[in-house]
Amino acid sequence: MPFVTEWSTTDQRNLVVFAPDVLKVFKHYRQRFFWQPEGGGILLGRRRGKHLEVMLATEPSHKDRRSAFSFVREADGHADIAEQAWRQGDKQIDYLGEWHTHPQRVPTPSAIDRLEWGKLVLQRSTLTPILVVVVGTKAIHAELIDGVQDKMLSPIGLSE
Numbered sequence: 001m002p003f004v005t006e007w008s009t010t011d012q013r014n015l016v017v018f019a020p021d022v023l024k025v026f027k028h029y030r031q032r033f034f035w036q037p038e039g040g041g042i043l044l045g046r047r048r049g050k051h052l053e054v055m056l057a058t059e060p061s062h063k064d065r066r067s068a069f070s071f072v073r074e075a076d077g078h079a080d081i082a083e084q085a086w087r088q089g090d091k092q093i094d095y096l097g098e099w100h101t102h103p104q105r106v107p108t109p110s111a112i113d114r115l116e117w118g119k120l121v122l123q124r125s126t127l128t129p130i131l132v133v134v135v136g137t138k139a140i141h142a143e144l145i146d147g148v149q150d151k152m153l154s155p156i157g158l159s160e
């Protein structure tokens with residue numbers, strides 16, 4: 001019985017589907033104890049019109065510097081995984097966005113998160129939105145951002 005993993009933005013115009021494996025990665029790396037390091041990676045999948053299908057979340061690599069309060073992603077390891085997935089997926093797998101964990105039950109993006117996300121949007125050559133996810137211990141905060149009109153996804157709870 002597949003687990004329901006679809007969420008829509010609060011204006012109901014965009015649908016985001018997370019594959020069960022993606023949620024497994026989020027749950028595995030969530031920071032249940034304050035001393036656990038932050039983790040994160042990139043989100044890969046498919047865009048179908050306004051809808052996103054998140055098929056893969058890369059896991060923190062040994063190259064990433066993890067600490068309890070910050071997460072600095074080493075682009076190389078994740079980019080390799082992205083390229084591999086893209087080749088194996090008959091070039092239909094696209095970069096969708098980023099995820100990282102916070103030691104909060106219901107996570108709130110920090111000012112630094114917003115700054116970093118703003119940079120990601122500016123780096124893109126297209127106006128397609130990127131999906132940014134912050135994983136807390138009990139819930140996920142997700143937004144679609146395009147630098148013009150950011151959209152929040154309805155709250156997503158994480159089961160035990």
Ligand SMILES: [Zn+2]
Nearest residue numbers: 102109110113
């Ligand atoms: Zn953060």
